[in-house]
Amino acid sequence: EVQLVESGGGLVQPGGxxxxxxxxxxxxxxKYWMSWVRQAPGKGLEWxxxxxxxxxxxxxxxxxxxxxxxSRDNARNSLxxxxxxxxxxxxxxxxxxxxxxxxxxxxxxxxxxxxxxxS
Amino acid sequence: EIVLTQSPAxxxxxxxxxxxxxxxxxxxxxxxxxxxxxxxxxxxxxxxYDAFNxxxxxxxxxxxxxxxxxxxxxxxxxxxxxxxxxYCQYSITFGxxxxxxxx
Numbered sequence: 261e262v263q264l265v266e267s268g269g270g271l272v273q274p275g276g277x278x279x280x281x282x283x284x285x286x287x288x289x290x291k292y293w294m295s296w297v298r299q300a301p302g303k304g305l306e307w308x309x310x311x312x313x314x315x316x317x318x319x320x321x322x323x324x325x326x327x328x329x330x331s332r333d334n335a336r337n338s339l340x341x342x343x344x345x346x347x348x349x350x351x352x353x354x355x356x357x358x359x360x361x362x363x364x365x366x367x368x369x370x371x372x373x374x375x376x377x378x379s
Numbered sequence: 380e381i382v383l384t385q386s387p388a389x390x391x392x393x394x395x396x397x398x399x400x401x402x403x404x405x406x407x408x409x410x411x412x413x414x415x416x417x418x419x420x421x422x423x424x425x426x427x428y429d430a431f432n433x434x435x436x437x438x439x440x441x442x443x444x445x446x447x448x449x450x451x452x453x454x455x456x457x458x459x460x461x462x463x464x465x466y467c468q469y470s471i472t473f474g475x476x477x478x479x480x481x482x
Contacts (some may be wrong), residue, residue, distance in 0.1 A: 296392045297399040297423075305415075305423065307471040321471070355422055363411040367434070 262286040264356045266367050269373030282339040282356030282370055283315050290334040293359035296310045297366060298352035310359060346377045381405050383467055383474035391482040398454040400477045402467035406469045407447045411469055414443055420464045
């Protein structure tokens with residue numbers, strides 16, 4: 261059974277940093293692109309970043325490029341999102357997803373972790 | 380950049396009725412359009428991928444159709460657990476969602 265479990269969310273002040281983690285199980289982690297998708301309170305879904313199976317390629321939405329960094333540790337079946345220079349508009353539930361196909365289908369989702377950026 | 384538009388924003392129906400949700404792309408996406416369901420307090424769940432393929436475990440009452448710029452998600456007969464928000468997606472772009480609520 262595919263499982264994705266996020267952790268690391270919490271309350272952080274504007275300008276601060278936070279590191280999210282996602283632990284994967286039930287599949288060969290290194291074979292899949294992985295992504296982060298977020299959802300602000302009461303809003304829709306927003307794709308944030310993705311990373312290729314071997315970690316060699318990454319992509320970011322414009323609003324986080326230069327502030328967020330996605331990475332993975334295939335030996336530990338772990339995905340991370342380092343978030344720096346956080347802003348109020350980064351407040352959201354962050355989901356880790358396993359990507360399938362060539363067009364970023366998020367086939368499996370974690371339960372999400374809440375990040376709140378507030379003073 | 381492709382923009383996805385979903386209509387209607389809200390659909391009020393009764394259990395047992397059929398539902399038709401629309402997703403329109405600003406330019407052709409061929410058949411690369413996915414649908415997700417999200418219930419309150421839960422993560423989204425993949426329903427349909429590549430326009431018409433049901434994901435694993437998805438009931439047959441859910442079906443997808445369309446290609447190019449116009450797509451439809453059809454729920455043949457609404458079950459109580461189907462009242463939720465539905466999103467379409469192409470690549471890294473999500474639509475704004477359609478809420479299906481109980482009339």
